[in-house]
Amino acid sequence: MIGQTICSIVILAAIFWLAFNLEVREMGLGANLNALMIVLGGTLGATLIAYPMTKLLWTVQLIKRSFTHRDEIHSTIRTIANIAHIYRTKGIRALEQEGNRLPSGLLKTGIELIAYRYTRDKIEQVLHKEALCTYSKYETSFKILYNMARLAPALGLAGTVVNLIRIFGHISNPQFLIGYMAIALLSTFYGVVLANICFVPLSNKLREFMDQEVLQMDMIHEGILDLYDREPPRAIHYKLETLASSMETSARRPIRPQLVLRPPYEQPVEIKT
Numbered sequence: 001m002i003g004q005t006i007c008s009i010v011i012l013a014a015i016f017w018l019a020f021n022l023e024v025r026e027m028g029l030g031a032n033l034n035a036l037m038i039v040l041g042g043t044l045g046a047t048l049i050a051y052p053m054t055k056l057l058w059t060v061q062l063i064k065r066s067f068t069h070r071d072e073i074h075s076t077i078r079t080i081a082n083i084a085h086i087y088r089t090k091g092i093r094a095l096e097q098e099g100n101r102l103p104s105g106l107l108k109t110g111i112e113l114i115a116y117r118y119t120r121d122k123i124e125q126v127l128h129k130e131a132l133c134t135y136s137k138y139e140t141s142f143k144i145l146y147n148m149a150r151l152a153p154a155l156g157l158a159g160t161v162v163n164l165i166r167i168f169g170h171i172s173n174p175q176f177l178i179g180y181m182a183i184a185l186l187s188t189f190y191g192v193v194l195a196n197i198c199f200v201p202l203s204n205k206l207r208e209f210m211d212q213e214v215l216q217m218d219m220i221h222e223g224i225l226d227l228y229d230r231e232p233p234r235a236i237h238y239k240l241e242t243l244a245s246s247m248e249t250s251a252r253r254p255i256r257p258q259l260v261l262r263p264p265y266e267q268p269v270e271i272k273t
Contacts, residue, residue: 001052008048015041019162019183031179035186038159039194043151051144059141063202066209073216073244076107080223081237083111087227092117095227106130106217110224120228127224131217138210142203149199156191160184219244 019038047056079102087095092115099111109130113123163184167177219240226236 004053005049008045011048012042012045015045016162019159020166031182031186034183035156035159035190038162038183038187039152039155039190042155042158043148043194046151046155047144047148050147051140055140056144058137059144062138062141062209063145063206066205069209069212073212073219074241076216076219077223077237077240077244079107080220080227080240081233084223084227084231084233084236087114088230088233106134106220107224110220111227114224114228120225123228124221124225127221131221134217135210135214138206138213142206142210145199145203145206149195149203152195152199153188153191156188159187159191163187215244 015037019034083095083098086098095111096115099108099115102108102111106127110123110127113126118126163180166180167184222243223236223240226239231239
């Protein structure tokens with residue numbers, strides 16, 4: 001992380017050194033690239049100072065998932081009901097085999113805990129902690145996009161100030177004024193555009209994806225506990241469908257594991273009932 005921070009500072013220093021020294025005499029490709037270098041390069045560099053590269057790559061993957069994600073809540077409910085039927089009719093060995101076929105995630109973890117004969121309280125505790133850990137990763141990605149949306153206009157303003165300084169330094173040479181003025185205006189333009197057309201919509205898309213994931217984790221949590229209690233499959237299916245519908249119509253407020261959606265810079269906390 002220290003090496004990444006040093007590299008990011010060097011990159012930022014290089015960006016502003018180039019911004020003060022590159023000569024652009026007219027409006028065109030050079031002016032656009034110069035403005036983008038200041039705004040986009042500066043935003044990425046400043047973000048890399050605050051967050052490790054692994055979290056940025058995770059954020060990119062999460063954004064991709066948010067666009068390709070399908071509503072899997074009802075599919076998850078059917079899967080839990082089918083597993084409940086297998087558990088009631090064939091026993092715990094069949095349940096363990098079904099768990100091995102599932103992809104990694106909260107549902108697989110819960111079924112494995114039942115197969116390993118953990119107590120109900122221990123299962124609930126482990127599922128709750130894993131759900132909070134997953135949500136914390138999502139929240140970090142949201143914060144990254146939120147901070148980038150704040151940084152882009154600030155870097156655009158910085159680019160404008162840099163090139164206004166250069167204008168005053170070449171006030172006696174009019175041939176340079178057009179190029180510097182173009183970069184000054186384009187820097188502000190790109191800062192506003194990247195913040196409001198790129199980073200803010202992406203953060204909102206990610207927040208919607210997070211809400212869906214919290215709802216699905218709630219369904220899995222309830223379903224695993226019902227599996228442990230050997231509830232009838234039809235009763236589990238009806239209960240989870242009812243909970244899903246009620247939470248979707250009540251601003252998707254989570255019931256279990258009681259993950260509280262907080263504004264940026266606040267961590268999710270557990271509500272004790």
